Amino acid sequence: MLSFRAHSKRKLFSFNLAAVLCTVPLALAGQNNAKAPATNPATNSGAWSGTVVSSSCNADEAFNESPDCTKNVPGAKLALYDDTSRVMYGLEPQESVTAHLGDSVTVHGTLDGDAIRVASIELMSIGLAVGQKAPAFSVHDQFGRVQTLATLKGANGTVLLFFRSADW
Numbered sequence: 001m002l003s004f005r006a007h008s009k010r011k012l013f014s015f016n017l018a019a020v021l022c023t024v025p026l027a028l029a030g031q032n033n034a035k036a037p038a039t040n041p042a043t044n045s046g047a048w049s050g051t052v053v054s055s056s057c058n059a060d061e062a063f064n065e066s067p068d069c070t071k072n073v074p075g076a077k078l079a080l081y082d083d084t085s086r087v088m089y090g091l092e093p094q095e096s097v098t099a100h101l102g103d104s105v106t107v108h109g110t111l112d113g114d115a116i117r118v119a120s121i122e123l124m125s126i127g128l129a130v131g132q133k134a135p136a137f138s139v140h141d142q143f144g145r146v147q148t149l150a151t152l153k154g155a156n157g158t159v160l161l162f163f164r165s166a167d168w
Helices: 002-035 059-063
Strands: 038-040 045-054 078-082 087-092 104-112 115-123 138-140 146-148
Touching: 045 087, 059 078, 059 087, 087 104
Parallel strands: 087 115
Antiparallel strands: 038 045, 045 078, 045 104, 078 087, 104 115, 138 146
């Protein structure tokens, strides 16, 4: 009985480790793509994603999700904190972002120095809605085999776990 439990635990551990190793390349690819905002060099126009925070916070405080960063501080302006590059951007005009303090957003506009002239702002949605089907994908696992949603699906469905931003 003891050897059966140990064998089952080793098998479960191996399966979980394989699942994590299969997702690491996807997570790293997502991080590498997210580091540089998509901008048009000729016009400095593009899109930036992050969290709207008070400019009274610095990038380290915003990264550590200090509660003070999402408080309305008299005299402070609102800024966009991009946690993938740890950069804070000023936002102008302020009136277009005041309702989004603490929200994860994508800002479209033009970069002027370290400030973004906001053309539009939209809330970011993270992940799939409950009941929504995952999109088709294929990725090579640690053994070089192609894995798809269909090949990973088990009897009770599939759980995919992605690490968005691991700071090691």
